[in-house]
Amino acid sequence: MTQFKRTSSIFSISNCIVLAVFMFPITFMTVRHGVHVSLFALLLIALIIFFQSKQAHFRFEDKTDLIVILCFCGPILAVLLGQLFRSKIHMAAFDGPSRIVFAGFVYLLLKSRQIAYIKILDVAIPVGLLCVLTAVTLNPGAYWGDRFATYFVDPNTLGSQTFILALIIFLSITPGQGESWWLLLLKLMGGVAGIYVSIYSGSRGAWLAGPFIFLLFLLIRCGDSCRAQGAERFRIALQTSTIVIASIILFCLAFYFSDAVSSRVISGYHEIRNWFTGENFDSSAGTRLSIWKFSVQFASESLLFGYGEEKNMMQLLSNSPLNIPANEIAINTMALTGPHSDILSKLLSSGLFGLFAYLCLLFVPFFFYYVHRNSLLTDKRRAARTGLYYITGVFIAGLSNEQLSLKYLCTFYGLMTATLLAQVLQAPASGSSQPFANSTTKENKAPIHG
Numbered sequence: 001m002t003q004f005k006r007t008s009s010i011f012s013i014s015n016c017i018v019l020a021v022f023m024f025p026i027t028f029m030t031v032r033h034g035v036h037v038s039l040f041a042l043l044l045i046a047l048i049i050f051f052q053s054k055q056a057h058f059r060f061e062d063k064t065d066l067i068v069i070l071c072f073c074g075p076i077l078a079v080l081l082g083q084l085f086r087s088k089i090h091m092a093a094f095d096g097p098s099r100i101v102f103a104g105f106v107y108l109l110l111k112s113r114q115i116a117y118i119k120i121l122d123v124a125i126p127v128g129l130l131c132v133l134t135a136v137t138l139n140p141g142a143y144w145g146d147r148f149a150t151y152f153v154d155p156n157t158l159g160s161q162t163f164i165l166a167l168i169i170f171l172s173i174t175p176g177q178g179e180s181w182w183l184l185l186l187k188l189m190g191g192v193a194g195i196y197v198s199i200y201s202g203s204r205g206a207w208l209a210g211p212f213i214f215l216l217f218l219l220i221r222c223g224d225s226c227r228a229q230g231a232e233r234f235r236i237a238l239q240t241s242t243i244v245i246a247s248i249i250l251f252c253l254a255f256y257f258s259d260a261v262s263s264r265v266i267s268g269y270h271e272i273r274n275w276f277t278g279e280n281f282d283s284s285a286g287t288r289l290s291i292w293k294f295s296v297q298f299a300s301e302s303l304l305f306g307y308g309e310e311k312n313m314m315q316l317l318s319n320s321p322l323n324i325p326a327n328e329i330a331i332n333t334m335a336l337t338g339p340h341s342d343i344l345s346k347l348l349s350s351g352l353f354g355l356f357a358y359l360c361l362l363f364v365p366f367f368f369y370y371v372h373r374n375s376l377l378t379d380k381r382r383a384a385r386t387g388l389y390y391i392t393g394v395f396i397a398g399l400s401n402e403q404l405s406l407k408y409l410c411t412f413y414g415l416m417t418a419t420l421l422a423q424v425l426q427a428p429a430s431g432s433s434q435p436f437a438n439s440t441t442k443e444n445k446a447p448i449h450g
Contacts, residue, residue: 014113016045021110021120024415025128028408029161030135032152035411036099042415043102046109064368064425065108071364072104072414074357078350082305093309093349096410100361103414110422117423118383122172122183125165126190132162133193136200148201156340156401157409159203164393166194167213168386171243199260204268204285205340205400209393214247216392220373220385227374282329288340288400290330295344298322299351306351338405342398345405358404365417366391372424383423390416 020038027034076097083089110117136148136158147155169191173184198206221240225233254261271285281290298320299306307316317323317331339345346354369387372380394403394413404410 013045013049014115017042017110017113018115018120020045021115021117021415021419022124024412025121025124025165026131028128028412029150029153029158030128030131033408035408035415039099039102039106039411039415042106042109046105049109065111067364068107068368068421068425069104071360072100072107072418074360075346075350075354076101078346078354078357081353082308082350085305086308088308090309095407096405099407099411100414103411103418106415107418107422110419111426114426116379117419118379118386121386121419123186126169126186126193129162129165129169129190129194129197132158133197136197146200148197152408155201156203156205157403157406159198159201160206160209160393160397160401160403161412162194162201163198163203163206164209164213164390164397166191166198167210167393168389169194171213171217171389172382172386199254199258202260202264203401204264206397207265208400209396212396213389213392214244216388218244220388223374287329287333290327291334291339292341292344294322294327294330295334295339295341295348299344299347302351303347304351304353306347306349306354308349338402340400340402342395342402342404345402361404362391362395365421368421368424375424380424380426383420387417387420387424390420 020041024035024038027037076094079093079097083093132150135150136143139151143149144155149155149158153161169187173179173187218240221236225236225240228236255265256262268285271280271283272289274280274283275286275289280286298317301320301322302316323331339348342358343355346358350357365387369384369391372384373388375381375384397403402409404413
């Protein structure tokens with residue numbers, strides 16, 4: 001009887017984990033604070049299991065777990081260090097970084113259970129993008145002018161996130177590799193919905209991530225082709241060529257037939273050219289370039305620890321020699337919207353320590369994904385490649401649109417990274433010694449090609 005209760009408990013916990021992982025991509029940009037529910041639900045499960053365990057403390061399986069946790073703790077430590085240096089504590093600055101710390105503990109929970117998280121995301125991400133399309137369709141009052149937005153997600157963030165997730169969906173499609181037709185149809189619908197929303201949100205910074213993600217995809221596929229032989233090599237080359245050619249054709253069609261694409265691209269070119277020639281600084285791209293130029297100059301005045309939150313930054317700026325009429329537009333815009341760059345945002349708020357923590361948060365997981373990109377286990381390999389595409393997209397889009405500035409963005413990044421890392425670094429089904437219970441499904445081995 002006791003054994004039966006224990007087994008029932010394990011399955012109920014596993015079901016709760018599956019539900020929380022399934023829901024966070026769906027609620028991310030459709031329900032305000034919805035993504036936080038999944039984070040705190042998973043954190044609560046982790047704490048309950050930890051305190052119920054006979055283990056007196058967390059035992060990391062190896063140094064990899066410690067590195068991951070330190071990486072997730074980096075941003076909050078950088079914020080704390082900067083505030084201690086300035087002798088001024090501002091608790092609101094810990095909101096976003098704390099979500100990433102919580103995601104680190106969720107990673108320990110997810111890693112300890114043999115659940116195929118990548119299969120959950122295969123369904124949840126396209127469903128989430130379809131929900132986003134439904135939200136912007138049913139609530140046109142949330143638009144910023146003629147650009148898509150939701151009642152709590154601005155066009156730049158909406159366009160960046162939907163574009164990255166849509167590309168991930170399309171690159172995860174594996175026809176003829178055991179993928180069901182209904183899942184293939186769902187992915188196609190979700191991917192198209194994501195691209196559509198991205199186009200009409202008008203986020204040009206997001207579109208810049210496309211070539212870099214495709215370049216990474218080509219490098220990975222070239223590696224697959226080199227390891228394959230005969231018919232398998234031909235199949236990989238044919239599939240890769242088809243994806244590349246189709247992508248180029250679709251971009252050309254979108255540019256030619258969609259005013260939303262062509263007008264944004266052409267205007268962006270002229271805005272950048274006019275800024276460099278000095279003809280016009282007061283344009284969307286021109287103002288952003290002015291902000292970046294000014295931010296680099298301003299950051300040098302407090303390079304090591306930064307200025308803290310934006311309100312404090314603006315107060316200090318009032319006495320800066322950089323506060324001149326020529327910088328007025330850049331200063332006012334930055335005060336309202338931030339520096340429009342994750343790198344500059346972290347550099348200004350937390351200095352070099354904050355920038356280092358941000359880069360570690362991106363590239364430490366990237367390293368683990370890269371190492372496991374050719375795993376013989378299908379789920380690990382697919383999760384690793386998804387992680388590579390996702391972080392590449394976040395980094396490139398983050399150069400011109402802040403991707404890790406608000407709480408819900410930090411929560412989504414933390415959960416997405418923790419989930420994919422848990423899949424990639426998951427211990428074998430037998431022999432795990434983690435304090436969390438083991439459980440449920442086994443991965444299948446498959447060839448590395450395809």
